[in-house]
Amino acid sequence: MEKIKKVVFAAILVALAAGIVELCAFVFSQWFADRITFHDVEKYLATDYVLKHAHLAYHPERGWDNNYRTPFGERPRRETYGEPYIATYGDSFVHCDGVREHQTWQHYLSGLLRRDVCNFGTGAYGPDQAYLKFLQVQPKVKSTIAILGLQTENINRILNVYRPFYYSRTGERLTKPRFVLRNRRLVLLPNPVACQEDIEKLKDLRFIISLGKHDHWYNRYNYPVKAFPYSRILFNKRMWRELISKTSGHVVDDINPRPWEDLWQDAETVDLMFAILEAFVRQCKTDGVVPILMVIPGKASVQSVLDTGEDVAAVRMIEEYCRRNGWLFINPVGGFVEHIRQGHPLSSLYTGHVSPTGNAVIADVVRRFLVEHGLFEESAPAGGAAGPP
Secondary structure, eight states: OHHHHHHHHHHHHHHHHHHHHHHHHHHHHHHTTTTSOOOOGGGGSOOHHHHHHHHHHEETTTEEOOOOOSTTSOOOOSOOOSSEEEEEEESHHHHTTTSOGGGSHHHHHHHHHTSEEEEEEOTTOOHHHHHHHHHHHHHHHOOSEEEEEEOGGGGGGGGOSBHHHHOTTOSOOOBOOEEEEETTEEEEEOOSOOSGGGGGGGGOHHHHHHGGGGOTTOOGGGSOOOSSSGGGGGGOHHHHHHHHHHHTTOOOSSSOSOTTOOGGGOHHHHHHHHHHHHHHHHHHHHTTOEEEEEEOOOHHHHHHHHHHSSOOHHHHHHHHHHHHHTOEEEOTHHHHHHHHHTTOOGGGGEESEEOHHHHHHHHHHHHHHHHHTTSOOOSSOOOSOOSOO
């Protein structure tokens, strides 16, 4: 009888402990609800409000675009000098989100060169989309130079098909094409939403799930599930990585949704990334255009150079790859560091994206690069829009 009492007492203690853990896990899930990404496939479904915006931004080949009513679809400019000299392609750091038209690095560079520098950057683009835009736009622009701008985070985007899979709170809730490597050749998987009418499929749960077939970020089993038993949440590795990343100062946002991921350590993804860059360079040379690759410095790059004298590993990989292949490569991080060592704070260079001051630094670095490589000859002191107002 005494043994039965002990067993019952132990069982009660275990049940009580489990109940307390479950209650704590439930409270934890509610308390951190806004800081943890929970699995809920229905959150990927487009609402009528989202579809209205999607129809405006939609592009059949590339997923989405700015749709500017300018001669080539470039970001509007206040000044023109006759004909395009440089065309720039890339994501929001090339587009220069967060600043006005006369505060982009293309505007400042155009003023320094007294020649047209066209801005074809598009928010949330991956290098794959930027390359596809280059293929469509460059034959019309016929610029002397084409610059493909990158962020090291961009490697994550080349494995993405449905933007919300990568970042659930994204402003661009559309699908995109992506490339795969087959026998070391780039093969394009077209945009799954092939026409305007198909945008309505984003309200169909089965269609959304089907998009996960070719999307690296559709890792639904890695997300914690906000349901009983809530204690499972406490053992979810991905949840802890996200929470620790946020509490340690790594902002999880539309600019860098996965700061804890490093696909630069994945050989297959790196091969795909470099294959896209190679395709850009090869097509430029075929068309008689001078190709330039540029990594636009993030805060981590600047801080790394300030602390150690070396850029982050991913930038060094890109720079070394360009050097081995004889490609022109610009890294404005030196200009950023020089600006800081002159007594300016790091914060003066960024406002989420690069600030007007940072864009003026980029423009000056690019100008100097062009002069040093014989791509531009300064016959008189540079004038025009040389810096932020």
